[in-house]
Amino acid sequence: MAALRIFSYQPNPRLWKATIAARLNGVDIEVRGAEPAALADWLWDFDARPLRDEDRANSDYQQTGRVGFGGTSLRKTPDFLDAHPFGTVPAAFSGDGRTGIFESNSIARAVARLGEARLPLYGADAYEASRIDSFLDASLVFGRDTQAYLLGLRARHMEAHAQQLASAAFVTYASGMERALKGGREFLVGKQLSLADICFACELTMLWYERPLLAWLHGQGYAAVMPADFADAYPHACAHFTRLRRHEAFAPELESHLAHLESITNISAGE
Ligand SMILES: N[C@@H](CCC(=O)N[C@@H](CS)C(=O)NCC(=O)O)C(=O)O
Numbered sequence: 001m002a003a004l005r006i007f008s009y010q011p012n013p014r015l016w017k018a019t020i021a022a023r024l025n026g027v028d029i030e031v032r033g034a035e036p037a038a039l040a041d042w043l044w045d046f047d048a049r050p051l052r053d054e055d056r057a058n059s060d061y062q063q064t065g066r067v068g069f070g071g072t073s074l075r076k077t078p079d080f081l082d083a084h085p086f087g088t089v090p091a092a093f094s095g096d097g098r099t100g101i102f103e104s105n106s107i108a109r110a111v112a113r114l115g116e117a118r119l120p121l122y123g124a125d126a127y128e129a130s131r132i133d134s135f136l137d138a139s140l141v142f143g144r145d146t147q148a149y150l151l152g153l154r155a156r157h158m159e160a161h162a163q164q165l166a167s168a169a170f171v172t173y174a175s176g177m178e179r180a181l182k183g184g185r186e187f188l189v190g191k192q193l194s195l196a197d198i199c200f201a202c203e204l205t206m207l208w209y210e211r212p213l214l215a216w217l218h219g220q221g222y223a224a225v226m227p228a229d230f231a232d233a234y235p236h237a238c239a240h241f242t243r244l245r246r247h248e249a250f251a252p253e254l255e256s257h258l259a260h261l262e263s264i265t266n267i268s269a270g271e
Pocket of ligand 1: 064065
């Protein structure tokens, strides 16, 4: 039995906060799920699996998605919603299925705590752990303020306020990270890699989704949220991100995903 089971669509940089932490500290994780659209044909449950005919007929499971799955008919079991009251993915469970852990930062915290003896990723003491929490909270706010923008990109329907909110969030987040890394600091907290670095790398990775859509975005009259001069304007944050994406524990998920998005330069509307 794995220490943690996570149900999520894939690829999902939010899920990778946990899988990268697990690669570093050896915690055994089982990941279930499929590509985003396919989750409408999955049972959202501890025992997540593709739907059977009887699941489709069970009205107790019927739910309408709200964020990312807005308006989509989904099948979430009552047990799933007991464990995950906000009904979101990634959705983690203790190995025995009794405890649900939601919010990707908290799922990553669970991995860090479970593997603490092998490798501390959650700080050396209460102060460092709390400072890591500070970065995780700032990352959640950034993730929240960019979510509508990223979903707008995916739907090829951008609202001006979503783009403005995301742009302002980017400046706040990147400026804070830049300041935190100034003076030759190698990591965000303390002298070793922590959840703060993992979360930063994964949250920033989410913004790479805008890369293949820049032409579409400009065509709609909007600027990219990540400015073209990111490396010059935020040199420490950019260098840290570049180091992390190449790190052996991050590269299996991040490097191929980012390189793929960097290689698609021009998606036209509808693709
Ligand atoms: N802040 C959350 C965001 C999770 C989230 O919003 N997930 C969306 C998909 S992008 C979801 O599961 N929506 C379920 C629904 O629409 O019912 C995290 O980091 O885990």
